Amino acid sequence: xxxxxxxxxxxxxxxxxxxxxxxxxxxxxxxxxxxxxxxxxxxxxxxxxxxxxxxxxxxxxxxxxxxxxxxxxxxxxxxxxxxxxxxxxxxxxxxxxxxxxxxxxxxxxxxxxxxxxxxxxxxxxxxxxxxxxxxxxxxxxxxxxxxxxxxxxxxxxxxxxxxxxxxxxxxxxxxxxxxxxxxxxxxxxxxxxxxxxxxxxxxxxxxxxxxxxxxxxxxxxxxxxxxxxxxxxxxxxxxxxxxxxxxxxxxxxxxxxxxxxxxxxxxx
Numbered sequence: 001x002x003x004x005x006x007x008x009x010x011x012x013x014x015x016x017x018x019x020x021x022x023x024x025x026x027x028x029x030x031x032x033x034x035x036x037x038x039x040x041x042x043x044x045x046x047x048x049x050x051x052x053x054x055x056x057x058x059x060x061x062x063x064x065x066x067x068x069x070x071x072x073x074x075x076x077x078x079x080x081x082x083x084x085x086x087x088x089x090x091x092x093x094x095x096x097x098x099x100x101x102x103x104x105x106x107x108x109x110x111x112x113x114x115x116x117x118x119x120x121x122x123x124x125x126x127x128x129x130x131x132x133x134x135x136x137x138x139x140x141x142x143x144x145x146x147x148x149x150x151x152x153x154x155x156x157x158x159x160x161x162x163x164x165x166x167x168x169x170x171x172x173x174x175x176x177x178x179x180x181x182x183x184x185x186x187x188x189x190x191x192x193x194x195x196x197x198x199x200x201x202x203x204x205x206x207x208x209x210x211x212x213x214x215x216x217x218x219x220x221x222x223x224x225x226x227x228x229x230x231x232x233x234x235x236x237x238x239x240x241x242x243x244x245x246x247x248x249x250x251x252x253x254x255x256x257x258x259x260x261x262x263x264x265x266x267x268x
Contacts, residue, residue, distance in 0.1 A: 051072060160172055172205070
């Protein structure tokens with residue numbers, strides 16, 4: 001476009017115009033457009049929703065999960081996923097969110113990252129089949145030692161390769177190996193504790209993304225995860241939407257409770 005304008009000016013000497021002025025204003029307009037596009041991308045808010053236990057309807061009515069607000073019956077989970085599908089939301093995996101955060105891809109405004117914490121068995125029994133049937137993506141942040149030790153109520157680590165083949169839209173990432181505890185700020189050497197745990201988790205699973213247990217973190221933890229090769233980490237937040245202005249090692253998530261109106265997070 002610029003070449004055509006200059007060619008026109010060269011061929012039409014009677015058309016008095018200041019070329020320097022022209023170049024300056026063309027550059028200025030182009031820069032303004034780039035800044036506007038960047039601003040538009042930064043204003044996009046992506047809900048990163050988090051589930052913990054998905055249980056059977058009977059378990060929710062009759063068992064210890066009856067009053068557990070982070071235990072969701074599978075029927076309600078299915079309704080929520082159908083709601084997102086009907087509203088036209090694109091479900092993401094962590095890599096897509098990471099690439100968007102880095103400015104390497106664009107995402108539709110109606111995008112959502114569906115995550116699960118802990119790697120509990122209900123995610124395999126109920127959540128994965130529902131998401132698969134609806135052609136939706138999901139990510140489970142697993143506690144490495146509970147999965148590796150085959151603790152009751154958790155997905156067995158030997159099942160993970162098979163589940164990835166069975167449900168190719170479902171991914172597994174880190175919820176630490178053995179640090180699902182409340183770390184205290186005054187604990188000695190938080191950096192090394194975190195780093196060594198992450199090395200062990202990567203030895204068994206080689207994960208790229210992480211969700212902090214309870215959403216709690218300290219600056220030393222962020223440094224340790226960065227040094228061990230974790231690319232992005234998730235916490236929680238009062239205004240839980242993720243956006244590109246947040247630190248990549250403290251991306252916000254929204255904790256889903258069984259007694260709340262799910263649609264409040266998707267009023268756009």
